[in-house]
Amino acid sequence: MSEPTYFVLAALLDGPLHGYGIIKRAGEQSGGRVRLAVGTLYGALDRLAGDGLVAVDREETVQGRPRRYYRLTEDGRLALAREAARMEQAARVVTARMAPGTAGA
């Protein structure tokens, strides 16, 4: 799973969000590393919906424009948990070998 995909899915952990909310949340939670262009986000949402990892939660109309809220599906939650565990294990390979205080030295 790519880092942007990871943060798009992670943005939905606390509940459904619309596109703009996902971009904001992914940016905040990644410390500004993931800056999604709107077109890129909707390309990714289309594929994630096709893979059954996200689904449309509800749709509303704001100032005449459609606004859909996306939520994580159970499969999406599982995929995200698996990826988090994989990265945790990968991080341990390094952190376990570094004595406290030597990081960054």
Add this chain to the structure above:
Amino acid sequence: MSGTFTEGWYRLFLRAFPRAHREEYGAEILGTLMHDAPRRVPSLRETAGLVTAGFAARARAAAEGPAPWWADGTQLGLLTLALANLAYGVGDHASPWWLAASAMLVIALLRGWASAALPLALAVAFSTSRAMVFGAEATHWAPFFGPAYHDWISLAPYGLLAVGAVVLAAARPGRLRTRPWWWLAIPAAAFVLVYMPGVREYGTVWQLVRAGTEGVLLLAGVWATAVARSPRWALAAAVYVLPDMAYALLTGLPTSAQDAGYRLTLAGLLLVMTATAIRPAGRALNSSPG
């Protein structure tokens, strides 16, 4: 500049996405782009995002079409050969009969009509090879025949065109893709270059436009392959590039450093495309999750 201009700008670049994607997400994408107080100036970053994501979605939609990859790649490769044949027919000031047959072959391949493409491809292969099959005097047969070639290696693209058309018609691989009409910009450009004052057919401008078009299309193929991980574009590129490479290899050394550079670039792009199709998917946002 106003918000209306900005929205119109984004709406224009939204057209990079396939129609189905625009219908599903278009209004929402515009809404998200205009979410903050309407911007006075469109963002270049968002514009680039629309273009790249749009073309990526197109590449993926192409790879998920009903025809198998080999049939789609063959159809596209044959289309490029037929387009080159038509463009060179224009450059050669061939008879209207020949241009009409060449144009009909392009349209049959463009629209995915395999059974219409077959007789046309066979006729084109027959006509171009008649001097080799029936002797040099066949070159001067009736005016509806086009150019005749006098060595087998020059006939490689036409042989491939005929064999490919037979494969598509005989294998009946399912519904072939209907490709957009903008491919006809290639023969249109050939007409412009042949009849524009001050430009000579097969002169420097012609060669530059040809090499530029080939380069842009092959680069687009590399990119589409990287996005959709399908070998269809590499197959199409091989159908177009390999006959020309065979010609260059069998007829001796390149005529100039420029010629060598041109051929090496085409071969390099074909190799990159093939390697990209084989290589396992990367970890970009464009790749599938999981």
